[in-house]
Amino acid sequence: MPSATGLLRLSLVIAAVFAAGIGALVAASALVPTDSVRSAVIAEIRAVTGLEPTIRGEVAVSLFPTAMVSFADVVLGDAADPARDPALTADRLTAKLQLLPLLVGSIQPADMSLTRPHIMVRLDPDGRSNWSNSLATMARTLKPGTPQGQRVLSFSEIRVSGGTIAVVEPTRGVHEQLSEVELSFAWPSISRSFGASGRFVWREEAFDASANAADLLAALSGDRSGLKVRLAGAPFKLAFDGHISQRPTLKVEGTLAIDGKSLREAMRWGGRQPLPGGGIGPFALKAQSNLTGGNWVLSGANIELDGNVAEGVLAFSSEPRTTVKGTLAADALDLSPYLSTVEVLRTSERDWNRGTIAFDGLADFDLDLRLSAARVTVASARLGRTGVAANLRDGRLAVTIGEAQAFGGALKGTVALAKAADGINVKSQLQFSDVDLEACLGELFGLRRLEGKGTLALAVEASGDSVLALTQTMAGTASLSGRQGAITGFNVEQLLKRLEQRPLSIAADFRRGRTPFEKLNVTLRIADGTATVEDVLLEGGAIRLALGGSASIPLRDLDLKGTAALVAASADDPPVFELPFVVQGRWDDPIMLPDAQSLIRRSGAAAPLLDAVRDRKTRDQVRSVIERLNRDGGAAAAPVAAPAEKQ
Secondary structure, eight states: OOOHHHHHHHHHHHHHHHHHHHHHHHHHHHHSOHHHHHHHHHHHHHHHHOSEEEEOSOEEEEOSSSOEEEEEEEEEEOTTOTTSOOSEEEEEEEEEEOHHHHHTTOOOEEEEEEEEEEEEEEBOTTSOBTTHHHHHHHHHHHSTTOOTTSOOOOOOEEEEEEEEEEEEEGGGTEEEEEEEEEEEEEOOTTOSOEEEEEEEEETTEEEEEEEEESOHHHHHHTOOEEEEEEEEESSOEEEEEEEEEOSSSOEEEEEEEEEESOHHHHHHHTTOOOOSSSOOOSEEEEEEEEEETTEEEEEEEEEEETTEEEEEEEEEEOSSSOEEEEEEEEEEEEOGGGGTTOOSEETTTTEEOOSBOOOOSOSSOEEEEEEEEEEEEETTEEEEEEEEEEEEETTEEEEEEEEEEETTEEEEEEEEEEEETTEEEEEEEEEEEEEEHHHHHHHHHSOOOEEEEEEEEEEEEEEESBHHHHHHHOEEEEEEEEEEEEEETOOHHHHHHHHHHOTTOOOTTTTOSEEEEEEEEEEEEEETTEEEEEEEEEEETTEEEEEEEEEETTTTEEEEEEEEEEOOSSTTSOOSEEEEEEEEEETTSOEEEEOHHHHHHHOSTTHHHHHHHHSTTTHHHHHHHHHHHHHHTTGGGGGGOOGGGOO
8 A cells, every 4th residue: 555655756746747738838838929820720721611711800829728729800702702702701710729739839720610700602503602612622621642732621620609691692582591500510530420510590580400411521522422401490390311412413312301380381481472261280291302403302202281191292393483293192181271261151141252362372383283082071061082183373273173072973174263453363164963952052152942963064254352253243154954853942833733723822831842843954144243044944743934034143132034834734735824923032042923913814803903903093002902912922812812713
């Protein structure tokens, strides 16, 4: 066991060694000229970056407790073009020096830090930048076997504090800026890997970022290198794991994953005008990505948006303008969120919506998308297998429905939307084949008085800034054919049989019941929001009905005249009974009124009324009775009805 004297001697030896080391450092500090350190570090920076350093402030050298040199007001620029904006300016550049080489008179930086730097990245149309020469020089210094005259990179880390990075591409009007940059770049001398991590503020949103290149020399030389990137902020989170190369052209391939709480907010953050309508909230994308030149291809893509999930292939290109192409398939789609702000009818007022239709945000890109789904939900409508093609070009959107199982039948056609001076222009050609008429007309127009199966064809065009304005300018044609159905709210056959026996016995309940039909054909021509009935024919059982007149689409009301007839047993015989009538009022609750004068003529007991009309003394009184019959449906005349009326 060492004695106390031995321990004391050992302590004195260690203290002497430390004192000698400190003395050596102090002596070295005095012996190493500041100009030599300054020149050596500047030469190192020049050799590594290929940029010309300019020191416009003071230089401070310190060897204890840490060997370092500090430069104030530093500029790194292109020596060949001094007038060009410098690639880097910094309030201060600090370089730590390697201690052992320093003791033998060699000055070699270990790492560098930049305080409040401003880094300018200027991209040229040919894909090069003001940093291209610097990156080439750095690749040359990293290459094994570099001649002694071309010094190998000595420092292995650069730290940026409080910096700003500006990326400018004048030909495309790109000017992005990252502020409050806190980054660390590291490439250990014993490894070829490169890593960067830190945080910055981009468009007023804070992001945490990290990147790793498996082979820095290959990445700088343009050869294939592994690449991992992570970016996390409020607008979105992004992760990429794959490879990158730049020869013969830029190519990035690997797994890409991106997600966020709101695609609408992410688009707004990115300077894109949000798409019209609702939804476009939570989103996620995962795919095998391949970037070649300026074209992105996402294969095996899994896309989630507002709870909808689809798979397929997407392609993005930026030249000559942003274009998205793709094919997606889904098991089920709910499109209700995107139409939540589009209210066709004001439910409380049973009237067309007067709110302004938004059609912005579609002029900045082109779209060519094929979408198929086994089930589609649109508000309360449920569609089966559906295939849709959407094409957006120069702000004009065309949606082609190749196949859709709708309302128990099939739907196909096209809908085109385009920006117009007075709002939007809509063109539509749709055909609903073998559909449930009550469900189809109810969803489209709020009309639920027609039952049965049939076909509806629409070819219309309109323009305006609201749903109401569209109805006021609507023009085109519409046709409907139905079979084995009924008109609800009227029992025409029962009414005709009653009036055939007792012409003045109209009861107040004639607006109840239903009128079955075997065949129904309707043809309409639309102009300036008015639908003119060109042909209406209803046949069913013992009745036949013909109708003419017009309907106002903006006001949603009817002004129709027609004739209802009881058909004889033999087709060659004339009708048993015919009754002219009018249909007026709103089309979701119309009023059907028989022609009162025809009933009076048919009633023998009321014949004196017609004679009284010819008499000036009683004309006004009789006219008021007839008007009352027309207004009240003849209910006031019911008490005088008797079997003897018919003669």
